[in-house]
Amino acid sequence: MQLLLTTFACDNACAFCAQAALRALGRPAGLEEQLTALSEAEPVVLVGGEPLLHPDVTALVQRVSAGRSVGMQTNARRLATPPLAEQLKAAGLGWVEVALHGDRAALHDYHTQRAGSFEQSVAGLTRARLAGLELRISSVVTRSNYRHLPDMVDHFKGLGAQRLRLAAVAPEGEALAQAARLVPAPALVRPYLLEAQRRASSAGLPLELGLAPSAHFAGLGIVAAPGAPGWRRYQAPSATTPPPPGTTAAA
Numbered sequence: 001m002q003l004l005l006t007t008f009a010c011d012n013a014c015a016f017c018a019q020a021a022l023r024a025l026g027r028p029a030g031l032e033e034q035l036t037a038l039s040e041a042e043p044v045v046l047v048g049g050e051p052l053l054h055p056d057v058t059a060l061v062q063r064v065s066a067g068r069s070v071g072m073q074t075n076a077r078r079l080a081t082p083p084l085a086e087q088l089k090a091a092g093l094g095w096v097e098v099a100l101h102g103d104r105a106a107l108h109d110y111h112t113q114r115a116g117s118f119e120q121s122v123a124g125l126t127r128a129r130l131a132g133l134e135l136r137i138s139s140v141v142t143r144s145n146y147r148h149l150p151d152m153v154d155h156f157k158g159l160g161a162q163r164l165r166l167a168a169v170a171p172e173g174e175a176l177a178q179a180a181r182l183v184p185a186p187a188l189v190r191p192y193l194l195e196a197q198r199r200a201s202s203a204g205l206p207l208e209l210g211l212a213p214s215a216h217f218a219g220l221g222i223v224a225a226p227g228a229p230g231w232r233r234y235q236a237p238s239a240t241t242p243p244p245p246g247t248t249a250a251a
């Protein structure tokens with residue numbers, strides 16, 4: 001899998017964004033060099049920032065899709081405006097992995113720090129699905145949403161997701177400064193994670209875990225998170241987890 005970094009710009013402002021300090025830079029230097037260096041045999045994933053904010057995103061997809069599988073990690077907000085999803089599908093995009101961090105607006109928007117982002121992302125991913133793109137959904141597991149993981153699996157299944165991924169907060173950028181607010185204790189997460197796995201399994205939904213290696217998660221098929229050594233800096237377990245505004249604690 002090859003990553004194509006399209007832009008640092010984003011229309012969300014997630015509390016855990018690893019690239020928050022780079023967002024104002026917009027497009028990274030060296031996009032042409034990245035394109036030239038791509039192997040012809042391997043799939044390509046467009047990443048950001050938010051790839052849909054690149055002004056030539058459809059042309060980029062068209063350029064890299066010749067003979068390759070192409071996907072995109074996105075918040076999908078721009079896909080709510082037609083006919084972008086259809087254009088991307090026609091250009092050769094095969095799948096989108098949409099970041100949703102809750103099963104309701106208050107929970108998701110709390111993480112993105114952008115009011116209205118949940119509604120727009122759901123509208124966008126719905127258009128993507130209807131345009132024929134494979135829909136994947138990913139969530140970052142935080143202190144504010146881990147108790148909702150099982151309900152999130154149900155909700156994402158209802159939205160038509162074909163694959164799910166749960167990721168740990170990456171120990172980089174803004175997330176490092178916000179660790180105490182963001183990172184849950186693994187022991188608290190485990191029962192909700194197990195229930196989320198059970199529900200995904202009974203729904204026939206592949207669920208990939210990209211959480212930090214930890215004895216608490218032993219036997220759950222954990223994939224080591226990128227930058228895992230930095231995870232140690234986050235280990236500050238606490239039994240008290242304040243719910244985000246507008247949500248009700250599930251436990």
Ligand code: SF4
Binds near residue numbers: 012016048099112
């Ligand atoms: S959607 Fe992704 S790139 Fe945008 S602010 Fe959130 S984490 Fe950062």
